[in-house]
């Protein structure tokens with residue numbers, strides 16, 4: 001694997017060179033927090049950030065996205081026929097993404113790229129993107145990635161992984177796509193591959209928070225579902241949905257038609273299993289009309305159903321966003337430990 | 347690969363009021379592009395998204411049989427936004443059809459077996475598709491005994507009545523029609539709830555006899571123990587479920603029960619499988 005050294009004094013110039021070939025996305029300060037956004041021609045990614053409030057899932061899966069357009073005007077010979085919404089799948093690159101967020105996208109990909117169906121919106125965006133990661137040398141207190149099948153130097157889902165070495169980045173090209181981006185930026189100086197291992201060990205040692213999940217797969221799903229603790233655990237939850245919006249591994253969406261006069265767009269929008277409308281039937285019946293049922297759905301999906309369905313670990317990468325942002329102090333780490341340790345009375 | 351969210355354009359070819367209270371209508375659709383009909387090749391028990399640009403999409407079971415060519419048929423209960431709009435549409439209007447979606451009643455694996463079909467209310471649509479298919483001469487001879495038990499609130503609420511009356515006269519199907527109650531002196535079929543009629547009319551369960559069930563939750567709840575008593579094994583009972591849906595292709599995450607997605611892993615499950623799945627509502 002090729003390692004390139006990027007002196008920080010040529011960093012901004014390289015980013016500028018990338019602008020002609022890529023739409024660039026990266027973390028920038030927005031108000032009082034960092035967020036991922038498409039960079040304007042005078043913005044560079046702020047590589048000094050620790051974490052963003054929302055995950056970068058929006059780069060491939062926008063919060064609201066047009067799927068089709070249509071005309072309701074009966075004089076239009078093609079009225080009421082869905083037309084592909086205009087899309088831009090030209091090459092794009094995310095610069096400075098955290099390893100947990102990249103792993104999250106590879107987990108979510110399993111949902112959108114299946115044997116039977118391929119979600120063209122998600123997949124085309126994903127395929128158009130080059131993912132340039134930034135390893136975490138100073139993780140937050142709420143991070144538990146090393147217990148969630150990930151880590152501060154995890155490479156899964158990246159095309160390039162950068163490690164900040166003070167005056168320079170060491171850049172590991174992980175795929176051909178990654179090599180192409182480094183070349184396009186004009187970054188060619190040979191780097192030092194040996195920095196990665198020790199820095200990785202050092203960063204991993206800083207993540208002290210551990211979550212137990214090794215028993216989850218062996219547990220009986222119905223036992224966990226019927227466990228007595230759901231009402232108690234969900235007591236403080238206000239079903240605000242913050243956790244699902246901020247989470248990089250939450251992908252549920254809604255489809256809505258938006259009309260303006262005789263023109264309209266079929267949109268898809270992020271949705272949340274924390275709202276009761278999510279499952280409300282036309283008849284008024286709702287299989288999850290109570291708070292603890294929706295709460296249980298979120299955690300069972302992440303920590304049990306997904307685990308059973310794919311055998312690829314948790315549907316959580318330990319980014320800690322939901323822990324930091326929940327207004328009711330609900331902590332997935334506590335819930336995971338509780339589920340992992342639960343023994344049903346026989 | 348084709349975009350699985352894109353509906354085939356169709357024209358409404360026929361609309362019939364299906365019940366006396368006019369809450370159900372049966373729609374026949376014809377594909378604007380004839381080659382789409384081939385792509386929409388379906389099995390009995392599958393569903394489709396009826397896609398009305400400007401209104402939204404609704405999952406509806408396919409009521410026509412794969413053996414009926416030239417159209418696809420659905421029977422729709424008027425309840426909320428999209429179904430109400432559909433009820434106000436007219437013959438000739440253009441809309442979309444997306445599918446076929448979901449799994450199906452595995453009747454191709456049941457050759458030589460006896461089949462009992464039990465339905466209630468307007469969930470009878472995909473059962474109509476199944477019966478119609480099984481009764482085609484080239485299909486009927488491949489199966490053993492065929493029993494049907496179908497219940498509605500009153501005679502006016504029975505779907506596909508003309509067809510049922512014709513089927514009732516045949517000797518290769520035992521059709522048991524029932525209503526919850528009626529003061530119609532001309533009603534010459536059963537009166538009583540589906541579970542009760544099942545108890546007296548359904549054949550005994552054995553290795554070669556399978557049940558297909560579709561209906562409202564109460565009917566399912568009370569029919570299951572009856573089938574158990576009659577000796578049906580849980581893996582010989584197929585049930586079709588309904589959950590709120592959007593994508594219909596296993597992507598939007600809305601319709602799950604446990605790790606199963608009703609839209610893709612279902613809507614048809616064996617009772618055996620359902621027993622391993624959490625009971626939502628608790």
Ligand SMILES: Cc1cc2nc3c(=O)[nH]c(=O)nc-3n(C[C@H](O)[C@H](O)[C@H](O)COP(=O)(O)OP(=O)(O)OC[C@H]3O[C@@H](n4cnc5c(N)ncnc54)[C@H](O)[C@@H]3O)c2cc1C
Nearest residue numbers: 281282404405406407422423426427428429588589590591
């Ligand atoms: C597999 C399957 C087969 C079905 N077959 C039939 C049928 O043959 N005939 C029939 O009349 N009805 C059937 N239904 C129920 C039908 O889909 C709902 O009645 C319909 O979606 C209500 O839409 P609405 O816009 O009028 O209601 P609203 O309450 O306004 O709903 C808004 C949206 O919510 C969703 N939604 C609401 N209720 C349901 C529901 N019960 N199931 C799924 N999505 C829902 C739809 O996306 C709908 O557009 C079936 C449902 C499923 C899942």
Ligand code: SF4
Nearest residue numbers: 237238240241243326
């Ligand atoms: S952020 Fe907290 S309060 Fe809000 S829905 Fe999630 S768990 Fe509940």
Ligand code: SF4
Nearest residue numbers: 247316317319320322
């Ligand atoms: S569940 Fe919480 S900690 Fe896990 S990936 Fe989602 S936001 Fe991050």
Ligand code: FES
Nearest residue numbers: 592594598599609
């Ligand atoms: S309806 Fe979207 S996953 Fe089933």
